[in-house]
Amino acid sequence: MNALHAALIDASHEAAKRPAFYKALMEADVFVIGHTDQPDGGEHSLQAGAKVSLANWEKADGSPVIPFFTHLEALQRAIDAETSYLSLPARSLFEMTRGTTLFLNPKSDYGKEFVPHEIDALLETGMNQQVESRVVEKETQVLLGQPAEYPTAMVEALRQLLPSHPSVQAAYLCLMHDPESGDKPTLVVGFEGKALDQAMREAGSVVVDTAPDNQPVDFVVVDEHGSGVGGYLRESGAFYQA
Structure with a gap:
């Protein structure tokens, strides 16, 4: 278990720990199933300009989702056969898959789905929700x-x-x-x-x-x-x- 996975467990039990999890996530490297145009075999670190192909899984309703993982052991538990995988910053993963739904640690006891609006907020603010500002234009009785x-x-x-x-x-x-x-x-x-x-x-x-x-x-x-x-x-x- 690494620090990110520990933060995920804490966040699943206590809502007050979720901001700390999001901060840890945006600073962490994560694992994904996929490959680049580099030679096959084992773990790859993503290089600038590399072409990336990521695995897409299906949710129960048939909609696509990209799995990613807090640590290698979580990835290995989720697959049935040996496969290529990549390690890259979570921020980079969110940027390259923007508009797509991702799922952290599928087939694990602790996981989380990230829908597009959450990912947008994480990239822009570091948290999964944006606080919208409003100005009251006229005096209002409430x-x-x-x-x-x-x-x-x-x-x-x-x-x-x-x-x-x-x-x-x-x-x-x-x-x-x-x-x-x-x-x-x-x-x-x-x-x-x-x-x-x-x-x-x-x-x-x-x-x-x-x-x-x-x-x-x-x-x-x-x-x-x-x-x-x-x-x-x-x-x-x-x-x-x-």
Whole structure:
């Protein structure tokens, strides 16, 4: 077992460990079944300009997927006959297969599917979800309160994640509803601190896996002198404080 596989196991058990897994993945070399235009036989390291052919497998629904592996033993367990394989940086693999679905460690106890939008986000932000910024164009009256069903799993995962980000001084939660929009009420997580971009990116990766089903979640930056949503969040009390 290598460090990447250990991070995958941790991530499968704890949502708060998933950002660390994505960071490890984007810095790691992985194994794929395939060959280049170099002489056949055994392991190859990918050289610049080499032509690459990668194995495509089929999922249960018949759709194609490219398998890749955290370590050589995982690859060997997944195949029935000797075959050529390549070692290359995960980032390079994602770049050359962009738009394709990949599966990490098929036929193993611990694995993960990566769909195209996740791969795009990993290449662009280092996390599997992109945090989209919005600007409120006009003053809007919204209803604020606490959720009737508290998102315990999401909040606990954030409590585990945020101590690794000293930039976050506090985090808050509320439910926001715009009656005029007709949209579903939104959970709002407020972050207080400075230089919050990385913390919010990682929090987004945690929230997407732990928020209640079909429950949208917005992030806001809370200013200690702010009003509106930020003011309400501060009054309601933090679920996390450094």
